[in-house]
Amino acid sequence: MRKPGPRALFAAIALAVTGGVQAGGGSITLASTTSTEASGLFDHLVPKFREATGIHVRVVAVGTGQAFEIGRRGDADVLLVHDTAAEEAFVGDGYAAERRHVMSNDFVLVGPADDPADVASADSALDAFRRIADGAHPFTSRGDDSGTHRAERNLWQDAGIQPRGRWYRELGSGMGGTLNTAAAMDAYTYADRATWTAFGNRQNLTLLFDGDDVMFNPYGSLLLDADRHPHVKHDKARRWHEWLLSDEGQEAIASFRVRGQQLFFPNDATPPEP
Known part of the structure; x- marks a missing residue:
């Protein structure tokens, strides 16, 4: 019987290994x-x-x-x-x-570089959220019952604020879509740091507040x-x-x-x- 050549032998071994991995x-x-x-x-x-x-x-x-x-x-x-x-x-x-x-x-609070609510000077995340609400500055919320949305809602609640009105936009979208809308509107938003770091369409958005323990x-x-x-x-x-x-x-x-x-x-x- 003719012995298989090196290429045929290699192919047979590869097939056996691949098949074993897939099966197991x-x-x-x-x-x-x-x-x-x-x-x-x-x-x-x-x-x-x-x-x-x-x-x-x-x-x-x-x-x-x-x-x-x-x-x-x-x-x-x-x-x-x-x-x-x-x-x-x-x-x-x-x-x-x-x-x-x-x-x-951790989470981060991002917004327009000119920071009309001056959240960069806030003493805490709750203070930052109050500044946004007090000035009715545009804020985009995921509004999708995600972990980020739940964390954001908890901060509004702890700040004693029920966000409503034209300034507060619940989008029902993922983090990337929410950041895109915030960039288009020059709005504030609450994001996880990982998605913010990987996000490429920042336009005028910048990271304005982070580091509070409640943002863990x-x-x-x-x-x-x-x-x-x-x-x-x-x-x-x-x-x-x-x-x-x-x-x-x-x-x-x-x-x-x-x-x-x-x-x-x-x-x-x-x-x-x-």
């Missing part, structure tokens, strides 16, 4: 936030995880509120979101078996409950969940940079002072 790897669906997707984080993390495990991760990027709804229906295998109180309630209500803190970053932004990984959703790929989802928390996963998170800036910080670290 499979895929999971991750419901996560637009901030993690728009920043490019998953383009950085997912290939590293697939290389380590053979498992492909399909990301569905939505607002945190929508991610919870997807999880309640069992239409995803695992969640990565940013609303700690709601995440803990999600576990308490029996939809998830476990919540783990994975990483964090933790992210949690949620494993769905196997009894409630027995069809979900729990074993593969747990491998993703545990990989994010492993030394390899945490190092991958820490190494992600946009424009030379670290955007997410591992679960044992906090963002440095601005």
Whole structure:
């Protein structure tokens, strides 16, 4: 019998390896936030995880509120979101078996460079929000029940303000779309730092206020409950969940940079002072 040549042998080995990875790897669906997707984080993390495990991760990027709804229906295998109180309630209500803190970053308040509300001189985030409302300066809100929108609403509430009127625009859009509208309107908006750093259409927008402790932004990984959703790929989802928390996963998170800036910080670290 004629022996296969080097090229044929290499092709056979490659096919066997690829087939083995595909057969043993499979895929999971991750419901996560637009901030993690728009920043490019998953383009950085997912290939590293697939290389380590053979498992492909399909990301569905939505607002945190929508991610919870997807999880309640069992239409995803695992969640990565940013609303700690709601995440803990999600576990308490029996939809998830476990919540783990994975990483964090922070929120920023951006607006027109001439800063008509003078929020750059504010003593706190609440003071900055009051200045915007007192002058009825244009403000674009995501208005989509995302983690960022929920954090923004909490600040208005803590500031004793019910935002309404023509100056306050609820858009029902993702962070990128909200920033685009703010840039077009010369309006203020509340954004996660990762999306703001990666955002290219800034026009006259600039970062005006950050660093308040209330602007801290933790992210949690949620494993769905196997009894409630027995069809979900729990074993593969747990491998993703545990990989994010492993030394390899945490190092991958820490190494992600946009424009030379670290955007997410591992679960044992906090963002440095601005």
